[in-house]
Amino acid sequence: MVEVDARGLSCPLPIMRAKQAIESNPSELRVLVDSGTAKASVTHMLSDEGYEVTVSDGPDGFTIEATRS
Amino acid sequence: MAKHRLIGPSAWVIGAAGLVIGVGAAWLVSMGNPGNMGLCIACFSRDIAGFFFGANANMGGVAYIRPEIIGLLGGALGASLLTREFRPRGGSSTLLRFVLGFIFMVSSLIFLGCTVRAWLRLGGGDLNALYGVAGIVVGVTIGAVMLRKGYNPGRARKLNVAIGWTGPIIAGILLVLALLWVSGTSFSAFTVTPEKAKLFPGVAVVQGENVLRPEGASIVDGAVVAADGEELVAAEKLAAAKPAPGGLRAPFLVSILAGLALGVVAQRSRFCSVGGIRDVVLVRRFDLLFGVIGLLIGATIANMLFGQYNLGFVGQPVAHTDALGNFAPMVVAGLAAIMLGGCPFRQIVMSGEGDADATMAVVGMIAGAGFAHWQGLASSPTGLAANAWLALGVMAVVLVAILFIKRERIA
Numbered sequence: 082m083v084e085v086d087a088r089g090l091s092c093p094l095p096i097m098r099a100k101q102a103i104e105s106n107p108s109e110l111r112v113l114v115d116s117g118t119a120k121a122s123v124t125h126m127l128s129d130e131g132y133e134v135t136v137s138d139g140p141d142g143f144t145i146e147a148t149r150s
Numbered sequence: 151m152a153k154h155r156l157i158g159p160s161a162w163v164i165g166a167a168g169l170v171i172g173v174g175a176a177w178l179v180s181m182g183n184p185g186n187m188g189l190c191i192a193c194f195s196r197d198i199a200g201f202f203f204g205a206n207a208n209m210g211g212v213a214y215i216r217p218e219i220i221g222l223l224g225g226a227l228g229a230s231l232l233t234r235e236f237r238p239r240g241g242s243s244t245l246l247r248f249v250l251g252f253i254f255m256v257s258s259l260i261f262l263g264c265t266v267r268a269w270l271r272l273g274g275g276d277l278n279a280l281y282g283v284a285g286i287v288v289g290v291t292i293g294a295v296m297l298r299k300g301y302n303p304g305r306a307r308k309l310n311v312a313i314g315w316t317g318p319i320i321a322g323i324l325l326v327l328a329l330l331w332v333s334g335t336s337f338s339a340f341t342v343t344p345e346k347a348k349l350f351p352g353v354a355v356v357q358g359e360n361v362l363r364p365e366g367a368s369i370v371d372g373a374v375v376a377a378d379g380e381e382l383v384a385a386e387k388l389a390a391a392k393p394a395p396g397g398l399r400a401p402f403l404v405s406i407l408a409g410l411a412l413g414v415v416a417q418r419s420r421f422c423s424v425g426g427i428r429d430v431v432l433v434r435r436f437d438l439l440f441g442v443i444g445l446l447i448g449a450t451i452a453n454m455l456f457g458q459y460n461l462g463f464v465g466q467p468v469a470h471t472d473a474l475g476n477f478a479p480m481v482v483a484g485l486a487a488i489m490l491g492g493c494p495f496r497q498i499v500m501s502g503e504g505d506a507d508a509t510m511a512v513v514g515m516i517a518g519a520g521f522a523h524w525q526g527l528a529s530s531p532t533g534l535a536a537n538a539w540l541a542l543g544v545m546a547v548v549l550v551a552i553l554f555i556k557r558e559r560i561a
Contacts, residue, residue: 089305091242091491091507092425093297093432100433115308117235117503118420118492125160125437131153138234141308 083107087123088115088142095119096126103130108149115142157436165440167419172448174412175270178218180456181400185467186274188449189412191494192255192264193468194219195512196519196528198324201331203520215328217402219498221409222416223321226502229417238314240506242306246552247490247507251514252521253545254486254494259519259528260479260538261285262469265423265493268480269442271469273449275461278469281476288477289484290424294431300557301489306507314504317512321502325406332402416499421445423493424484468531475534482545489552 085102087095096119099112110132114120120136120143127134132147175188187193194216201213230236258264261282263271268286271279293301361367366377372385399405415421419441426439453459463471470476487493490511492500497515500508522528527541 089239089242089307091303091306092422093428093491094302096429096433096435097297115237115239115306116500116505117230117233117237117417118496118500120235121160121420122438125158126433126435129155129158129160129435129437131155142237 082109082111084111084113086113087119088113090119092118092122096122099123099126103127103132110147112145112147113142114145119143120145157440161437161440164419164421164437165444167415167421168441168444168446169448170415170444171412171421171441172270172273172445172450173452174408175445176273176449176452176456176458178400178405178408179274179453179458181404182398183400183405184398185458186271186276187263187267187398187468188270189218189495190263190267190270191219191498191515192258192519193262193267195255195494195515196259196523199516199520200523201327203524214399215324215331216399217325217328217406218409218412220321220325220328221406221411222413222495222498223317223502224325225410225413225415226417226499227318227321227413228410229414230503233418235417236314236504238309238311238504238506239306240309240313240510241304242507243303243556244507244510246303246556247511248514248517249548249552250486250490251494251497251511252518253549254483254490254511255515255518256522256527256541257479257482257486257545258494259522260534260542261476261483262529262531264495265480265483265487266445266495269423269445270449271466273446274453274466275450275459276466276469277461277463278466278471278473278476281473282480285477285480286424286484287427289481289486290427290488291431292481293485293488294428296553296557297428297432297488300559301553302558303489303491303556306505309506313506316506317501317504317509320509320513328402413499413502416495417503420496422496424487425492425496428488470529470531470533472529472533475529475538478542479538482542482549485549486545489549 083102085098087098095114102110112123114123123145124134127147132149135146137144178188197214197216201215265286268279268282361369361374367374373381374383376382421441422438423442426442429435429438494515497508497511501512526535527538529535
């Protein structure tokens with residue numbers, strides 16, 4: 082499991098960090114973000130890259146879980 | 151290895167949002183907003199600054215609290231509250247964001263439009279905007295390179311709920327003032343009044359039957375006549391004069407409802423006028439680019455349908471024809487927008503989502519607008535102001551300094 086903490090980062094750093102994290106082609110990835118914009122951009126990028134993505138909502142932001150076989 | 155999609159569903163959603171924004175902006179022009187200025191964050195922030203500081207900043211002609219701005223922020227607030235995306239946050243180089251917003255605005259007023267209006271001008275057939283768009287591409291690319299080299303304004307933190315509401319509260323206060331103003335209350339403390347109008351040689355500012363400037367002048371048989379009886383503006387000339395941008399406006403209710411609707415669309419779609427180019431350069435993602443392409447298509451078609459399309463360089467509404475003077479300020483503005491993490495349109499939307507840093511950027515934008523007019527840095531349709539190039543140079547140096555200060559080492 083690769084984890085990226087992108088909370089509090091301005092655009093486009095969350096998507097840059099997430100993109101960097103999938104360069105090693107992990108089968109599981111977790112990205113933490115805290116803005117709707119970062120949530121959307123990272124989610125869209127990961128699903129376009131072929132990941133199954135689920136998002137959960139917590140008090141400190143959103144947790145994006147991505148998996149692919 | 152799973153499949154890789156170059157263009158996913160998000161591209162079509164953002165493209166559709168851009169289309170709606172482009173059509174909405176063209177419609178606002180048909181409803182009375184200035185040409186190719188259905189929606190311009192720079193121009194409208196300037197008009198709001200003019201409302202407050204107009205009397206002291208030579209901007210009597212551009213004094214109006216633009217309801218579109220209030221609507222945009224309100225729409226984004228509503229949409230983010232409903233989707234649990236309203237998250238009070240801030241503390242990522244907050245004061246620098248004031249500076250970046252300020253620089254964005256001054257350079258936009260040298261171009262004559264923000265990064266949104268650059269695309270809208272192109273959608274109205276204003277070919278001068280091609281130089282502006284080229285400037286955006288260059289500025290954004292410089293910003294993208296610096297992001298790759300480690301530019302990072304720092305992490306924002308979760309903040310007290312009250313701080314997240316700063317932007318919406320400011321918008322609420324503006325709404326109250328705007329409602330009072332449209333219902334006939336005059337604010338002698340803020341805006342230009344005959345008593346406060348400063349002498350501005352060669353130019354008369356007329357509002358209805360009142361001559362605001364020069365002081366003591368009045369309208370006699372349709373001509374502007376000075377206190378000593380000298381005719382300053384002939385009757386035919388005054389009749390043919392066009393109202394200043396702040397004097398051209400869509401009806402209040404139309405503006406605010408359009409703003410609200412576009413605010414919802416922008417918050418849900420994450421439309422950004424600079425992020426598309428940035429993402430292509432930086433992460434090879436095309437979905438945000440569909441937003442500006444959609445806006446361009448929507449504005450072009452709607453402007454043609456409304457009979458507002460005018461292809462060419464000369465005689466374009468609120469625009470000058472200085473090619474370099476269109477290109478260079480958009481390089482500075484595009485870079486400043488990337489350093490802010492999004493264009494001014496997005497700063498308004500994020501301010502509505504509880505982002506205090508974005509609110510600071512918006513405050514910086516309004517301050518920059520006031521400063522640009524006070525110091526006579528804003529361009530006019532006849533061209534750049536005397537000190538515009540000096541200002542652009544200083545602002546570029548400040549941006550480069552911030553880029554180096556806010557650079558973190560990348561392993």
